[in-house]
Amino acid sequence: MPKFVYDFTEGSKELKDLLGGKGAxxxxxxxxxxxxxxxxxxxxxxCRHYLSNGSPPEDLDAQIDTHLAALERxxxxxxxxxxxxxxxxxxxxxxxxxxGMMETVLNIGLNEESVAGLAAQSGDERFAWDSYRxxxxxxxxxxxxxxxxxxxxxxxxxxxxxxxxEDTGLGVDALKGLVGEFKDAVAEHTGHPFPxxxxxxxxxAIRAVFDSWTAPRAVLYRRQERIPGDLGTAVNVCAMxxxxxxxxxxxxxxxxxxxxxxxxxxxxxxxxxxxGEDVVAGIRNTMPLADxxxxxxxCYRSLLDIMERLENHYRDLCDIEFTIERGTLWMLQTRVGxxxxxxxxxxxxxxxxxxxxxxxxxxxxxxxxQLAQLMFPRFTEDPDVPRDLLGRGMNASPGAAVGRAVFDSxxxxxxxxxxxxxxxxxxxTNPDDLDGxxxxxxxxxxxGGKTSHAAVVARGMGKTCVCGAEDLDVDTKNRRFTAPGxxxxxxxxxxxxxxxxxxxxxxxxPVVSSPVVRYFEGEIDPASDxxxxxxxxxxxxxxxxxxxxxxxxxxxxxxxxxAARARRMGAQGIGLCRTEHMFLGSRRELVExxxxxxxxxxxxxxxxxLLPLQCADFVEILAAMDGLPVTVRLLDPPLHEFxxxxxELSVRVAVAEARGESVENDLRLLQAVHRxxxxxxxxxxxxxxxxxxxxxxxxxxxxxxxQAAAERRRAGGHPRPEVMIPLVGTVQELEIIRDESLAVLxxxxxxxxxxxxxxxxxxxxxxxxxxxxxxxxxxxxxxxFGTNDLxxxxxxxxxxxxxxxxxxxxxxxxxxGASPFETLDIDGVGRLVQIAATEGRARRPDIKLGVCGEHxxxxxxxxxxxxxxxxxxxxxxxxxxxxxxxxxRAARRAT
Numbered sequence: 092m093p094k095f096v097y098d099f100t101e102g103s104k105e106l107k108d109l110l111g112g113k114g115a116x117x118x119x120x121x122x123x124x125x126x127x128x129x130x131x132x133x134x135x136x137x138c139r140h141y142l143s144n145g146s147p148p149e150d151l152d153a154q155i156d157t158h159l160a161a162l163e164r165x166x167x168x169x170x171x172x173x174x175x176x177x178x179x180x181x182x183x184x185x186x187x188x189x190x191g192m193m194e195t196v197l198n199i200g201l202n203e204e205s206v207a208g209l210a211a212q213s214g215d216e217r218f219a220w221d222s223y224r225x226x227x228x229x230x231x232x233x234x235x236x237x238x239x240x241x242x243x244x245x246x247x248x249x250x251x252x253x254x255x256x257e258d259t260g261l262g263v264d265a266l267k268g269l270v271g272e273f274k275d276a277v278a279e280h281t282g283h284p285f286p287x288x289x290x291x292x293x294x295x296a297i298r299a300v301f302d303s304w305t306a307p308r309a310v311l312y313r314r315q316e317r318i319p320g321d322l323g324t325a326v327n328v329c330a331m332x333x334x335x336x337x338x339x340x341x342x343x344x345x346x347x348x349x350x351x352x353x354x355x356x357x358x359x360x361x362x363x364x365x366x367g368e369d370v371v372a373g374i375r376n377t378m379p380l381a382d383x384x385x386x387x388x389x390c391y392r393s394l395l396d397i398m399e400r401l402e403n404h405y406r407d408l409c410d411i412e413f414t415i416e417r418g419t420l421w422m423l424q425t426r427v428g429x430x431x432x433x434x435x436x437x438x439x440x441x442x443x444x445x446x447x448x449x450x451x452x453x454x455x456x457x458x459x460x461q462l463a464q465l466m467f468p469r470f471t472e473d474p475d476v477p478r479d480l481l482g483r484g485m486n487a488s489p490g491a492a493v494g495r496a497v498f499d500s501x502x503x504x505x506x507x508x509x510x511x512x513x514x515x516x517x518x519x520t521n522p523d524d525l526d527g528x529x530x531x532x533x534x535x536x537x538x539g540g541k542t543s544h545a546a547v548v549a550r551g552m553g554k555t556c557v558c559g560a561e562d563l564d565v566d567t568k569n570r571r572f573t574a575p576g577x578x579x580x581x582x583x584x585x586x587x588x589x590x591x592x593x594x595x596x597x598x599x600x601p602v603v604s605s606p607v608v609r610y611f612e613g614e615i616d617p618a619s620d621x622x623x624x625x626x627x628x629x630x631x632x633x634x635x636x637x638x639x640x641x642x643x644x645x646x647x648x649x650x651x652x653x654a655a656r657a658r659r660m661g662a663q664g665i666g667l668c669r670t671e672h673m674f675l676g677s678r679r680e681l682v683e684x685x686x687x688x689x690x691x692x693x694x695x696x697x698x699x700x701l702l703p704l705q706c707a708d709f710v711e712i713l714a715a716m717d718g719l720p721v722t723v724r725l726l727d728p729p730l731h732e733f734x735x736x737x738x739e740l741s742v743r744v745a746v747a748e749a750r751g752e753s754v755e756n757d758l759r760l761l762q763a764v765h766r767x768x769x770x771x772x773x774x775x776x777x778x779x780x781x782x783x784x785x786x787x788x789x790x791x792x793x794x795x796x797x798q799a800a801a802e803r804r805r806a807g808g809h810p811r812p813e814v815m816i817p818l819v820g821t822v823q824e825l826e827i828i829r830d831e832s833l834a835v836l837x838x839x840x841x842x843x844x845x846x847x848x849x850x851x852x853x854x855x856x857x858x859x860x861x862x863x864x865x866x867x868x869x870x871x872x873x874x875x876f877g878t879n880d881l882x883x884x885x886x887x888x889x890x891x892x893x894x895x896x897x898x899x900x901x902x903x904x905x906x907x908g909a910s911p912f913e914t915l916d917i918d919g920v921g922r923l924v925q926i927a928a929t930e931g932r933a934r935r936p937d938i939k940l941g942v943c944g945e946h947x948x949x950x951x952x953x954x955x956x957x958x959x960x961x962x963x964x965x966x967x968x969x970x971x972x973x974x975x976x977x978x979x980r981a982a983r984r985a986t
Contacts, residue, residue: 095137096154098161099130099329104405109134111325113184116425123404125397125422129165130179130329131158133297135186138323141301155297159328166330171289175212176205178222178331180367181296183303185324188426189312194233194522195368196296198226198331202287218336220266221258225366227273227285230292234299237280239521245272259364293328300326308525314908317951332421334414335366339387342367345380345394345411347402350430350550351489351541353437357381357395359411360540367414367423370543376559377540390420401425406447407456408438431488431550432461433625440628450635454980457632459950459973464490464553465629466611466969468602470589479597481574481586484535484560486593487546492533492555493587493599496580498570500527507531514586516572518565520545528554533588535595537565537572555590563595611660611972633972636979637661642956643963644974645720647943649673651711654721657968661975664720664811665712666875666965667943670792671728673708674701685785687759698791705792709799713810717803720811722875722943722965723796724854725789725828727817729777778818778854782828789816789828793835801843812849815875819853822866829870852939855927856880864927868934875965876924878944878952882911885919912945915952925959932960941965950977957981 102110102118110118114132121127133155140148163169168177178200183189201209201223210219228242246258249265261269277285286292303309304324313320334342345359360377362370363386370377384391394413397420401409410428414421430438439453448456470491494512497503500523503515507530515531517524519538528534528548533555536545540559549556564573570582580586580597587600609615610626617630645666646657654665674682678701685697713721744757782789796812803810814832819825829851840847852873855861861881864874883890890912901907915921924942931938941963946952948966953974956964958981966974 092150093136093148094154095134095148095151096158097132097134098158099127099132102132107186108322109136109325111135111184111186111327112188112426113182113424114325114327117327117329119404120401120422120425123400125400126420127422128330128332129162130327131155131162132184133326133328135323135325138301138304138325139321141298142304142323147298147301152294155328159293162328162330170293171200171202171205172208173204174208176200176208176289178209179293180327180329180331181293181300182327182329183300183324184327185304185318186322187316187318188429189309189316189318189324194229196226196229196233196299197366197368198222199230199292199296200289201226202289205289213333213336215336217263217266218333220263220270221261221335222333222366224266224269224273226292227270227277229368230285230296231273231277234295235277235281237276239523241276241280242273245269245276297326297328300324308522311526311529314902317908317914329423332414332416332419332423333366334362334416335364336417338363339417340415341365341386342370342414343377343380343383343412344370345398345413346428347398347409347411348434348438348441350408350410350428350434351486353430353434353441355441358541360543361386367412370540376538376561387415387418390415390418393420397422403447406442408434429547429550432457432464432553433489435461436465436628436632437624440624440631443631450632451983454632454636454639454976454983457976458980459953459977460553462607462629462976463970463973465607465625466605466972467491469591469605470587471601471603473601476601478600479578481578481580481595481597482560482562484537484557484563484593484595485541485546486589486591487541487543487558488534488549488554488556489591490533490553490555491587491589491591491600491602492531493585493602494532495583496535496572496586497527497531498565498567498582500524500530502582503527504530514588516565516586517545517567519543520548528552533557533590535560535563535586535588537561537563549590555588557588557590557593557595560593560595612656613659633661633975636976636983638979640975640979640982642953642961642978642982644971644978645722645941645943645963645965646968646971647947647965648712648968650708651715653968654712654715657971658716658719660968660971662719662968662971663963664722665716666722666941666947666963667815668712668721668723670705670724670726673705674726678704683760685788691786694785694787698787702791702795702798705795706798706802709796709812710802713799713803713812714808716811718809718811720813722813722815722852722873722941723792724815724817725792726781727778727854729775729781779816779820779824779828780818782816782831783824790831790835793832794839797836797839797847798843800847800849801839801845804845805843813873814849814851815854815873816851816871817854817877818856818880819867820857820859822863822870825853825867825870850939854943855924857884858923861923861927865930865934868931868938871931871938872935873939873941874927874931876927876940876942876944876961878915878920878924878942878946879912881923881944882916882920885916885923886911914949915946915955917955921955921959924956924961928959928961939963948974953977954981954984957985 099118099121104115104119107115110132166177168175170177178198180197182195206219206223210216231237232239274285334340341363342365343361348355349358359380361380361383362377408428410426412424435457439456442448443453494514496516497513498516503513504526506513512532514533515527516535519536534545534549536558537560543558546558562575573579585599587596606626615621617627643663645664646662647667648654648657648665649669649672681700688694800810800812816828832851836847850872852871854877855874856877928940940961943965947964948970964974
């Protein structure tokens with residue numbers, strides 16, 4: 092039979108796929124000789140079997156019994172033994188850290204008999220009943236699926252009736268009363284009594300961990316983080332050590348570096364007389380880890396030594412959970428810690444300086460999503476800007492977030508889908524709040540520290556978060572919070588949350604550009620005093636990836652201003668210059684004249700009027716990108732987009748007729764609108780079809796490009812325009828427009844006396860174009876994949892329509908792991924890109940291949956384009972640094 096259970100002494104950190112991250116690291120710490128309570132791990136293979144077959148593997152119970160017996164021998168006591176019980180915890184542990192998974196169940200093995208034995212052995216009756224109360228509360232919520240408020244409200248009522256603030260103030264009688272209430276609640280809501288058999292408690296907890304893999308919040312988190320759904324989770328069963336045995340006991344979470352900033356030092360939280368989940372849950376505000384030096388100096392020194400060992404062993408920031416039981420330190424978990432984007436770049440740079448990692452590894456420790464986060468604006472530091480400070484908390488995850496205060500996840504999701512920016516305000520968060528945290532711009536809690544659930548999850552997502560703002564009285568029931576001065580903030584009011592300083596303000600605080608953006612813009616010299624350690628870290632890694640990458644990075648830019656900014660951001664040309672943006676504003680009337688033209692002369696007049704305007708635009712863009720390629724897409728959208736709305740125009744004509752006013756021009760316009768109206772916009776008369784149906788339109792645009800290039804040549808410039816023909820589906824379409832374009836280039840070349848030999852290519856945005864790429868390549872010097880339209884035509888839906896209708900349902904149901912408009916659909920659209928690239932190069936080996944859809948700036952998609960052999964990606968100017976970083980990382984990984 093396969094081996095489904097491993098003792099902590101049998102594994103290592105290399106077995107994350109089999110033992111999950113938690114189990115593999117517990118085994119690694121055990122192997123290193125660190126003080127880890129004994130236990131065993133049930134593998135992810137067992138979970139996958141359970142999920143596939145609806146039952147655990149046949150031999151699993153027998154293997155668990157064997158390892159449990161070994162654990163009992165090691166501890167010298169049996170699970171739930173009445174006079175001296177062995178108690179265990181059951182914890183989930185997938186390969187990847189997943190805050191949406193099942194919460195830990197502690198103290199398994201307690202019942203009415205063994206609680207007395209625990210009291211006798213510990214000499215502390217209160218501790219024993221507190222542990223029993225915790226077991227029923229955790230088991231009821233996590234395993235039985237009861238509403239956590241059932242238990243929390245009972246605890247709050249008990250504290251209120253006895254006049255105590257913390258649960259540590261509840262005595263034995265109060266805890267016994269809570270145990271009775273909890274058991275009654277379990278029986279009432281499940282129809283069955285709380286299980287007293289310790290083995291049954293453990294069996295059901297293990298099954299609950301397996302089931303939690305498919306729980307909605309776990310699925311949501313995997314989708315958000317793009318974690319495969321077929322990995323399964325391991326289960327860790329560990330002998331209990333107790334941090335709630337009095338003031339000489341406690342529990343804590345430590346980081347070997349600050350996960351929020353990356354600064355070196357002692358970071359973490361400690362909570363005396365508490366069990367492990369108390370720190371993460373944030374139910375009581377913690378003390379800084381450094382205070383442990385005073386409380387338990389020997390344990391503090393041992394902890395620092397272990398932290399140093401672990402960081403050196405893992406060569407990275409480590410996140411550590413520990414418990415102190417009556418002066419003895421126990422290690423409960425370690426992992427490579429989640430961190431903010433700023434911390435990721437700083438720590439990579441620090442480890443480089445310390446010669447712990449190489450430049451290649453440093454580039455692998457950061458990613459494009461993190462770099463994009465560093466480029467987000469932050470609150471202004473201008474002292475003259477008025478601010479209404481409401482309170483302060485811990486700066487758990489940096490950034491600037493402005494939005495309307497909401498007090499539950501349902502409202503956060505609902506309002507965000509309506510286009511509102513929201514701040515999720517809670518006393519503390521738990522895994523049930525995950526969907527609201529994803530929807531929110533920022534998170535604010537009145538409880539918890541830098542290692543609370545809210546802080547850890549927010550850092551992992553790159554969300555702004557302030558935790559432990561205890562001066563704010565959060566009233567989720569009445570949907571408001573009260574500041575220390577008595578100011579009340581109701582749901583829907585705008586607040587600003589500064590995750591860098593921990594400050595919370597009423598109203599909207601202005602934001603300014605981040606130093607990283609200013610560095611990319613050339614405003615901050617990385618070698619100057621203006622540059623902080625973050626800017627220097629970004630500069631160092633960007634220098635490396637720029638040298639490593641094979642693909643060029645261009646920008647999508649339609650104006651000289653955008654082109655200049657893109658160049659400052661490091662763009663190596665323009666991959667998409669959309670000419671339709673040059674027909675808007677006051678020029679719309681000229682387009683209307685073109686559409687309404689009845690004769691060749693009227694059409695020629697309209698085109699002649701547009702020509703110098705287009706030429707002037709191209710002169711400015713070519714100047715901004717002098718010496719670099721500029722791919723100009725000829726007019727792509729349908730002409731109806733340049734005409735008035737059909738309903739608005741109909742009303743205007745009707746009103747004018749009723750008043751007896753002249754409507755001749757509007758009537759002609761209305762007729763044109765009706766003539767050009769399409770049932771399926773963007774699938775009709777557009778792209779190359781316009782060039783074939785509207786005589787002179789495309790030749791006018793090519794002439795404008797050619798004249799602009801000629802003028803730049805005369806001025807001493809080095810223009811490198813490229814003409815891109817959109818929406819081609821057949822060789823014949825491409826051949827006709829290409830021949831006309833080349834003829835225009837020859838005419839302008841002779842007219843200006845300069846050589847104008849620049850490439851003519853096409854945009855691959857139809858499945859047919861991708862599938863016939865070989866013949867197309869004979870008439871195109873380059874392909875640019877328009878992945879936005881290619882996605883629409885492959886899937887058969889319009890982005891504007893579906894994103895507002897069924898996309899949210901598809902994402903929730905797992906049909907999409909991510910929107911195919913954000914991250915490339917590899918199996919469908921990606922397959923067509925590969926076919927076109929392969930067949931295009933087979934016919935024309937020197938053909939240039941690029942992508943100009945929004946996917947050109949998506950980190951995951953950039954790696955695919957590198958692997959597909961494309962020469963460049965093009966994206967918005969703001970995303971250019973992200974594409975540069977990912978193109979370099981892709982090249983490094985390929986070597």
